[in-house]
Amino acid sequence: MRRALIWAAALVSLAAMPIFAADSAKDLEWMQKVPHNFLTPDYFSVQPKPLAALPDTINVRINSDNSGQIQNEQQLCINPTNANNVVAVWRDFRYGYRRVGVGYSFDGGLSWTDNIFPVTGRPWHSDPGLAYDINGNFYAVVLAYEPDQSLSGFEVFKSANGGVSWGIPTLALDGVPNVFEDKELIACDHVSGSPYLGNLYIAWTRFWNTDIHIIRSTNGNQTWSAPLMISDVGSVQWPVPVVGANGVVYVAWVSYNNQIKLDRSTNGGVTWGTDITVTNVYTASTYINGSIWVFSFPAMDADISGGPYNGNLYVAYMDRTSTDFDIYFRKSTNQGVTWGSRVRINDDALNNGRDQFHPWLTVDENGVITAMFYDRRLDPGNLRYDIYLTTSADGGATWSANQRITTVSSDPTSLPLAGLIGEYSGLSTRNGIANLAWTDFRLGDQDTYGSRVEIYTTTDLSINMIPNNPPINVPRGGTFTYTGILTNNTNLSKVTDVWIMLNVPGYGMFGPVMQLNNISIGPNQTLSTGVSQSVPGYAPVGNYTYIAYCGDYPSVKTDSSWFNFTVIGPLQNDDNNWSLSSWFGNANANLSTTLSLSANYPNPFNAETTINYLLPTDSHTKLEIYNVLGEKVATLVDEQQTAGEKSITWDATNYSSGVYFYKLMVGETSTTKRMMLLK
Incomplete structure (x- = not known):
């Protein structure tokens, strides 16, 4: 099997393009771009792999200056409309005092162009935060203040072109004399169906009473x-804001x-509620070996995927065991009211005297x-540290083997500002890819480094549906709504069919109730639309079960998505049929019942997954599991079996992580799908 993501680094100096709309001559010190070419042009269509066998990673220096000064405290986001577009911000001292650096990439983080945010008001910048909206706009907040800290506030820069240029910042907070605003982070509501979609939130600490404050933009x-x-x-x-399911804002x-x-x-x-205790910790902050100042801040995110763990809230944090600090995780399944163990x-070995600290966490x-x-x-x-990564596909119940991301360990005692390495890092995931940014000492001073890692394999095309206001209970003759999403996970244009099937109680598979042929979708493009589905009065x-497929109708199903709804109430005398609006064109409805093998759910999974299939007639049926070598394992x-919808669960507890194929054979007909076991 060929190795995926084999990258060769070629240090080629090219003139960088400006990334600000306008700036002074002092600040327009355009930097050099260092591209890193790679050998696999279709790097989204790579061979699948388990997390326990991640490919060798390449580490890319994101800041391009050679000042010998420091860069730290990173934030990073992947553009939701173009997974190749990655933007990062960080605290930057290349001019000898506090500023904020910003970089963008259009090849998934393999090469970067960077610069410094311009000063439009107060001369010092620090503590950057970064967020994006569903349209792919990026928002960067910086702490802007006077060198004597007598006045401080927040400026928010916006980019509508993937970080290439940024407009004049908005003064989001002007501040109060002799009160210092500190440690701000920004979040955006990009939850489908949220009544507050697009809202921006900035949370921070106001000194000297050290209270948590928030502002919002609508x-x-x-x-x-x-x-x-x-x-x-x-x-x-150290406040961390997150927007969860239904637009609930957490800090x-x-x-x-x-x-x-x-x-x-x-x-x-x-309005806000009463403070909730998530967990006790050994200490809020302390110094560890190398005079590194560390904090037990909460790295937090929420599941807004619409999947089985939708609405969950997750927190990672450092806490001390008897001899050293480790990274711990807790989750809440009831909007933060209570928290699990x-x-x-x-x-690594428990109580081995080796510290882990400063986590960051995200949900894709x-x-x-x-x-x-x-x-x-x-x-x-x-003393020396590396960056490690781990992933969970089952709502945090189990985690993959930790993977080293850095290729060189860092000595935090290197000057200047030895020990002060910043307090947070950058992490964003999409389409099975993780992009990271961190503080790195391999060149003798603090730099911002990044890496791109494939954490699981996606299909070339993926389809998803997010129902509005679940659980859905719809009366006969009524309607329900959802968001339909079609994504091209490759860097090539694709053409696909999309169709909708129903599993009707007492009847079985019915449809398609919608069929669209030859939908064109560009490289790394996501199509999203609101859909209204009518329910007949009869x-x-x-x-x-409401099932969407993409692929080549009717036999090739590249991906599928489904959700449940319940029909209630008395018969209605109306002329409605199973008609629906929107998606990406006019629907052609017809009725059919054919052999159907659905995508297993969940996928990726650990350690159980469910496989559903439909038999149009009574048939002798085989369902077998194969590994990537083509060996039958189960x-x-x-x-x-009699005709109808069938469901079976595969318990893979005793199988190793990796890619497996499940093959359904009925008579002379067979169909196969792929699934990923992650442990």
Whole structure:
């Protein structure tokens, strides 16, 4: 099997393009771009692999200056409309004082162009945060302040072209004299169906009472609200804002009584509740070997995938065992009200005297959780660190073997500002790819480095549906709505069919109720549309499954997505049929029942997955599992079965991580699909 993502680094100096719309002559010091060519042009269509066998990673220096100064405190986002477009921001001292650097990439993070955000008001910038909206606009917030800290506030830059240029920043917060605003981060509501879609939120700590405050923008960074204090008590620091399912806004922070706290708003940030305790920690902040100042801040994200863990809230944080700091994880399944038991996610030996610290965490569009963290397991002296990564495909119940991302360990005692390496890092995931950014010392000073890692393999095309206001209970003759999403996961244009099937109670598979042929979709493009589905007045009551396919109708199913709904109420005398609006063209409805093998769910999975299939007639049926070598590893079904929808669960507890294929054979007809087991 060929090795995926084999990249060769070619240090070729090219003139960089400007990344700001306008700036002064002092600040327009255009940097050089260092591209890194790779050998696999279709790098989204690579061979699948388990997390336990990630390819060798390449580490790319993102900042291009040779000042010998420091770059740290990174944030990074992947463009939701173009997975090749990655933007990063960081604290940058290349001019000898505090500024904020920004870089963009259009090849998935293999090469970067970078510069410094211009000064339009107060001369010092620091503590950057980064967010994006569903249209692919990026928003970068910076702390702008006077060198004597007498005045401070926040400026928000916006880019509508993937980070290539940024307009004049909006003064989101002007600040108060002799009050210092600190540690701001920004979040955007990109939750499908949220009543507050597009809202921006900035949370920060106001010194010197160290309270948590928040502001919001409801018009895309044009104006911002007045500050609102949301922490019930002071002596707190390090707020992290996240928007979860249904547009609920969460902010978590660490208090100096050694607890992680959380508050939430269910009305778009207008009002907030009472602080909730997430967990106790050993300490809010301390120094570890090498004089590194570390914090037990909450790295937090929410599942808004529409999958089985939709609505879950996740927190990763550092905490001390008897001899060293480890990374722990907790989750909430009820909007942060209560939290489950902690799970240690770094997998080196317990109490080995090697520290892990400063995690970051994100959840992708498929509900897969990815965490990165600084890690000293390779240094017996507990000084040099690396970056490690781990992933969970089952809502945080189990985690993959930790993978080293850095190719060179860092000595944090290197000057200048030895030990002060910043407090957070950058991580974003999409289409099975993780992009990371961190503080790296391999050149003798602090630089911002990045890496691109394939964490699981996606299909060339993927289809998804996100129902509005689930669970759906629709009366006969009524309608329900959802968002239909079609994504091209490759760098090549694709053409596909899309069709909708129903599993009707007491009847079986019915449809297609919609069929669209030859939909064109560009490289790395995502098509998204609102859909309204009518339910006939004569529809049987009961539980239905609504299934969308993309591929070559009717036999080739590249990907599928489904959700359940329930039809209720008395018969209605109407002329409606199973008609629907929108998707990407006019629907052609007809009725058919054919052999059908659905995508297993969940996928990726650990360690059980369910396979559904439809038999149009009574048939002798075989369902077998094969590994990537073509060896049969399990037989799930080998018997005469009656016609109808079938479902079987494969327990893969005793199988190793990797790609498997399940093959359905009925008579002389067979169909095969691929699935990924992650442990």
